[in-house]
Amino acid sequence: MNPKKIAGVLCFLALYLPGMTFAQNSPVRHPLLEDTFTAGLGAFVFNRDITLRVDGESSNLEVDFDEAANLSSDDATFSATLRWRFGEKWSLWSQYFYSEETKRAELTEDVPWRDVLFRQGTFVEAGLDISVVRLFMGRIFNAGPKHEFGAGAGLHWLEIGASIAGEALINDQSTGFYSDDVDAGAPLPNIGAWYLYTPTPRWAIETRLDWLEASFDEYSGGLWNASVGAQYQAFEHFGVGLSYQFFRLNVDVDNDHWDGATELTFQGPFLSVTATW
16 A cells, blocks of 8 residues: 555644544553553654775775665655553564665766766666564563653664666676666664653653664664654544654665665654554
8 A cells, every 4th residue: 555645644644533432431541651562553754874895906985875766765664563561561563664766867966886876867766675574572660550661772674675687887888788777684782772652641742862872783873763742542443643753764774685774764744543451
């Protein structure tokens, strides 16, 4: 389904459901503080910025790949979240989103790629695909009737790929048609924390932050994944949520598929329908 249609449906629900009331057996505390499972499903409407470097013997320059290949900087995609409470203080969290685009366009700037150069003004077919899976294990350290604070550790599994095809140059001489792609995938560990405040049994405000700065195996760099938002519990087990998501990764890669680096940023609203049980 088109992500923008999903966003439209969710916007309608966000405006309509607040007029509803809880079932007569509404809980005293907000379900986010009580229920075992919390799931969110909706649309992540983001602004994207990606810088790439694909090293060769003659070039190791970074390029704004989105801008150079005239790829979309604004888009929407499906996203999902899940939280499982187990025991008195422990939780397992997960998050997923995916972005993919392939486009034929005229380059707005030179693009160095390994040992070839794609000249500004030439037509190429360029592609990007990125998927992020977040898994996080957390423990509650402070809790009350209307709030909880917790911290823990987890990992982000990232798959990043980029491709380009068109006429390329070596030392200003045409090589004819050239096509290549790079990709990398790895689990990136991180630490994080969250805070949940529920002023009423219907409203909840939540913020969380994940962070990584490390060097290991074929990868080195840093990661930030943050979110702040609110949820309205329209029914006992269903509600709507709106949050602002920020994800940034800068990483150097040195493997058989990609010798280079990337810096990418995704940020924007995540509108979701939530279920608790």
